[in-house]
Amino acid sequence: MNPDDSVPGGVYLCQVSETISCGACCGLYNVADLSFEHLSAMLRYRTEKFSEIPRTMDAILAFKEHIEEKENQHRPVADFHHCPYIGLIGEDFARVGCLLHPLGLGNNGIDFRGLSYHGGLACGMYFCPSHRILSKPYKELLRSSAYNWYSYGLMVGEANSLLEDKVYSPLFE
Numbered sequence: 335m336n337p338d339d340s341v342p343g344g345v346y347l348c349q350v351s352e353t354i355s356c357g358a359c360c361g362l363y364n365v366a367d368l369s370f371e372h373l374s375a376m377l378r379y380r381t382e383k384f385s386e387i388p389r390t391m392d393a394i395l396a397f398k399e400h401i402e403e404k405e406n407q408h409r410p411v412a413d414f415h416h417c418p419y420i421g422l423i424g425e426d427f428a429r430v431g432c433l434l435h436p437l438g439l440g441n442n443g444i445d446f447r448g449l450s451y452h453g454g455l456a457c458g459m460y461f462c463p464s465h466r467i468l469s470k471p472y473k474e475l476l477r478s479s480a481y482n483w484y485s486y487g488l489m490v491g492e493a494n495s496l497l498e499d500k501v502y503s504p505l506f507e
Contacts, residue, residue, distance in 0.1 A: 341461065341465060342461050342465040342466045343465055343466060343468065343469070343470055343473060344470060345465075345470055345473040345474060345477070347461075347462070347464055347465055347473060347476070347477065347490055349429070349431060350477050350480075350486070351429070352424050352425060352426065352428055352429060353424075353426075353428045353429050353481075353482055353483065354429060354477065354480050354482070354483060354486045355423075355429035355430050355431055355483050355486065355487075356430070356462075356483070356486055356487040356490045356491075357420045357430035357431070357483070357487055358462065358487050358490060358491045359456075359460060359462055360415075360416070360417040360419075360420040360430075360432070361409075361414055361415050361416030361417055361420075362416075362420055362430060362487060363487065363488070363491065364409050364410060364411050364414050364415075364416045365405075365406070365409070365410075365416065366406050366408045366410065367406075370484045373484065374484075376405065377420070377421050377422045377430060378422060378427075380401060380418070380419075380420070380421040380422075380433065381421035381422045381423075381427060381433065383397065383400070383401075384397055384419075384421060384433045384440075385439060385440055389440060389441060389442070389444065389446065391449065394434070394446055394449050395449065397418070397419075398418045398419070398449075401418035402418055405418075415451050415452065417432075417450055417451060417452075419432060419433045419434050419449075419450050420432060420433070421433040423435070423438060423439075428482075428483070429483045430483045430487070432447060432450075432457065434446035434447045434449060434450055435447060435457075462490065462491075464476075464490050464491075464493045467493075468493055472493070476489055476490065476493060
């Protein structure tokens with residue numbers, strides 16, 4: 335993606351390519367088992383199940399209840415939400431993203447994100463601290479360093495801890 339004046343720092347970190355994206359703000363990593371295998375299986379299951387439901391409010395809310403009954407609800411960070419609507423998106427289902435997005439498979443351009451915990455505004459207005467505190471060169475390096483959504487999401491979250499540890503680099507200025 336090209337630099338965007340509407341994004342803090344001009345570099346979009348959320349959806350980068352067909353295989354690189356971050357779902358940390360959706361609580362993707364706020365689960366008991368953070369392994370790639372577990373998260374991949376969880377996201378695949380959600381994506382497959384969501385593709386089978388009709389796009390009605392009742393069916394979408396029933397999907398949420400099904401996911402919450404099926405999955406372990408222990409959250410390492412109790413005060414941070416974990417969205418049941420995060421799944422795999424894109425042509426090859428190779429990156430994480432919102433199953434409720436209007437461009438999502440089967441959504442026919444309808445934006446269902448209003449049914450999520452934070453609603454549709456969160457996607458357009460919330461940007462993680464990495465958008466604000468990392469310099470453009472560092473963000474570009476971060477975007478080009480990952481080889482899949484899993485490693486990328488972990489790196490985006492850890493970028494903040496680099497600053498908290500007061501690691502000096504001209505890239506952070």
